[in-house]
Amino acid sequence: MRFIDTIVQGVLLGGLYALFAAGLSLVFGIMRLVNLAHGDLIVLAAFLILLLTSALGLNPFLAALIAAPLMFTAGWALQYLVLNRTLGKDVLPPLLVTFGISIVLQNGLLEAFSADSRRVSIGTLESASIAVGQLNVGLMPLMTFLSALAVIFSLNQLIYRTALGRAFRATSDDIVTAGLMGIRPQRVFAVATGLAMVVVTIAALYLGTRANFDPTSGPSRLIYAFEAVIIGGLGSLWGTLAGGVILGVAQTVGAAINPEWQILAGHLAFLAVLVIRPRGLFPRAVD
Amino acid sequence: MTAMLETRGLKAFYGDFQALFGVDIAVAKGETVAIIGANGAGKTSLMRAISGVLSSKPEMVVYRDEPIGALAAPDVLARGIAMVPEGRRLFPSLSVEENLLIGAYGRKGQGPWTLETVYALFPILRERRNNPATALSGGQQQMVAIGRALMSNPDVLLCDEISLGLAPVVVRDIYAAFPRIRETGASIVIVEQDIAQALKVATRVYCLMEGRVTLSGRPDALTREQIHQAYFGAPCHALH
Numbered sequence: 002m003r004f005i006d007t008i009v010q011g012v013l014l015g016g017l018y019a020l021f022a023a024g025l026s027l028v029f030g031i032m033r034l035v036n037l038a039h040g041d042l043i044v045l046a047a048f049l050i051l052l053l054t055s056a057l058g059l060n061p062f063l064a065a066l067i068a069a070p071l072m073f074t075a076g077w078a079l080q081y082l083v084l085n086r087t088l089g090k091d092v093l094p095p096l097l098v099t100f101g102i103s104i105v106l107q108n109g110l111l112e113a114f115s116a117d118s119r120r121v122s123i124g125t126l127e128s129a130s131i132a133v134g135q136l137n138v139g140l141m142p143l144m145t146f147l148s149a150l151a152v153i154f155s156l157n158q159l160i161y162r163t164a165l166g167r168a169f170r171a172t173s174d175d176i177v178t179a180g181l182m183g184i185r186p187q188r189v190f191a192v193a194t195g196l197a198m199v200v201v202t203i204a205a206l207y208l209g210t211r212a213n214f215d216p217t218s219g220p221s222r223l224i225y226a227f228e229a230v231i232i233g234g235l236g237s238l239w240g241t242l243a244g245g246v247i248l249g250v251a252q253t254v255g256a257a258i259n260p261e262w263q264i265l266a267g268h269l270a271f272l273a274v275l276v277i278r279p280r281g282l283f284p285r286a287v288d
Numbered sequence: 289m290t291a292m293l294e295t296r297g298l299k300a301f302y303g304d305f306q307a308l309f310g311v312d313i314a315v316a317k318g319e320t321v322a323i324i325g326a327n328g329a330g331k332t333s334l335m336r337a338i339s340g341v342l343s344s345k346p347e348m349v350v351y352r353d354e355p356i357g358a359l360a361a362p363d364v365l366a367r368g369i370a371m372v373p374e375g376r377r378l379f380p381s382l383s384v385e386e387n388l389l390i391g392a393y394g395r396k397g398q399g400p401w402t403l404e405t406v407y408a409l410f411p412i413l414r415e416r417r418n419n420p421a422t423a424l425s426g427g428q429q430q431m432v433a434i435g436r437a438l439m440s441n442p443d444v445l446l447c448d449e450i451s452l453g454l455a456p457v458v459v460r461d462i463y464a465a466f467p468r469i470r471e472t473g474a475s476i477v478i479v480e481q482d483i484a485q486a487l488k489v490a491t492r493v494y495c496l497m498e499g500r501v502t503l504s505g506r507p508d509a510l511t512r513e514q515i516h517q518a519y520f521g522a523p524c525h526a527l528h
Contacts, residue, residue: 167390170381177341178377180361181370183394183440 006136007257008250013138015229015249016146017211019242020204021222022229023152024197030236030285031173031193032088037099040223041106042198046072046205047214048114051121061121065206069199076198081191088190103219110216121209145207149245152200153238159196160238169193228271234281243282247274291350292317292475293338293369293444298348298357300330300337307333307342309499315444320466320476322490322507324483326519330499331479332374335448338477339371340364351444365394370442374449374479376433378421385417387432391439399441400472406435409465427458434462438469445469447478451485463489483515497521 025039036042046068053064079102087094129140160166172179172189179186208214208222225248232247233240248267255266274282291314300308308330315321323331336342338349339361346355356364370391378387388406407414410431416424421432430450437445451459459482466489469476480486486493487507495503495518503510503518 164389164393167382167386168393170386171379171390171393174379174381175377177361178373178379180341181339181365181373181377182390182436183362183365184390185360185362 002135003257007253009136009138010142011250011253012246013142013146013249014253015242015246016142016149017204017207017245018225018229018248019149019245020145020152020200020207021226022233022241022245023149023156023238024200024204025223025226026230026233026236026238026241027156027200028194028197029230030238031169032190033092033173034084034088034095034190035092035099036084036197037096037223038103038106038219039099039201039226040221041103041110041219042072042076042201043205043208043222044214044216044219045106045110046198046202047121047209048110048119048216050202050205050209051119054121061123061206061210064121065202068205069202072198072202073195076201077191077195080194081187084194085187085190107216107219114216116215116217118213118215119209120213121206123210127210141207141211145211148203148207149242152203153242156196156200156238165189165192225267228267231281232271232274234278234284236285237281237283240281240283290317291315292352293477294350295334295338296348296350298334298337298344300333300342300344302333302342307499308337311496311499311501313494313501313504315475315477317443317475318470318473319492320470320478320490322486322493323477323479323496324481324486324493324515324519325496327481328498329496331496332448333499334496335371335374335446335477335479338364339369339446341371362394365440365442368395368441368443369446370395370437370440370444371446372430372433372437372448372450374452376429378429378432378436380420380422382421383418384413384421384424384432387421388413388435388439391436392441395440395442397441401438401441403439406438409438409468410435425458426454427461430454430458430462431465434465442474444475444477447476449479449481451480451482459485483519495519 021043025036028034028036049068050061050064053059053067054061084095087098126140130137131140160169168184168189171182172184172186176186229244229248230241232244247270251270252263252267256263293315295311295313298308298311311334323334325331333342337344340359340363341361344357346358349357351367356367382390388403412428413431413435416428421429450462490507493505493507493510494501495515497518503514
């Protein structure tokens, strides 16, 4: 029974990692941009939610609803004004620029919010749980996982069922020919990063309510997000969810054996997947 | 003849490399113009410059009295000039139908071309609509590329090397669609290495060599000798 409990907790934790990773996966899939500031953007969104809840007394879910369009706008502007200029044949400029943004964000947040560790309070929901058979499942972890499913399902619907999604895929395939179709890649990329920031806001809601965070928490979130994306295979969103779940399960199983092994077990699972399937579990056919 | 689309002293560059050295062509409404020339003559560069993929000075390309030489490709498309690029360049992540639909992304106007009329033009595409575009034969892929360009209901259709790498019988099928496209009143500019094919469909022909126009005229007014001279830069007896 304890074993099943461990697995279930791991799967639910994987939902959180999938949320961390979905935005990264979306952006990478469309424009081959590796955003090293992704983790810091999650932390930025968490502080934004914290600010809205503490200053206006809003419920965290409502605060996230308000933060989402703000983050969309920020992401749109970041892509349109800055990151678009770094895209090209050379992979180094986007890495350097997003690395720089990561440092700027961390120090900006440190200046604005101090180094104190924070948490967004959600009252009784924090410890609420529901009984499934003999298992007790935390309501927040369950909601996190369901949100991850909903996010990835919605993104897939968007990508495979809408005109915007077609433009995403076409631009990702061939940017010059996309221009001949009347697609403006700069705008498509800006919308994609805006959407990624909406996902980041959802991730931040669960990060901020389930764990402590401080201005320097970003990079460790980035690592998990990266690992989830790589395990799943670059560019595949369902793969990213699978990657998150594998990471989550590896961590909880590791922790069940020895609490010190939690983080290590996750990284070992990541390395094991890299050895067996270097391109991840569900790599895109076209790359 | 009043030209709808004109290039005036068009020069085009790839970095330091100059591909076009002052090209003048004119296309009237409803006309089919063929651009012929050997490899490296600048035919594709001319297409890329008109469609906005290659940027030039504004007044070097004039469309309906508007200088469009410096416009980006989406802005050129929005004005009604669509291109079937060399090598088809279908989107591998998109199905046949999605490739057609994306052709209308930047120009959603009224016009004769819809999914239905494109399928009526190339019935085989309806059968293959849900296949990945790249799973089709070369000829079918070329039909998708033409249909995709038509979906924007262009007033000028640029076709770059649509017979390249295709069997003659397939080329014939594809060119069979051209009278129907012409019926809609669209002007067509085709780049063609197959001189006989070009002379057959075109109302006027331009021959390019080394980035310059070396000959132009109505197909029936040009002699074999003249074309050889313009195409290879040497009289035809010099080749034998």
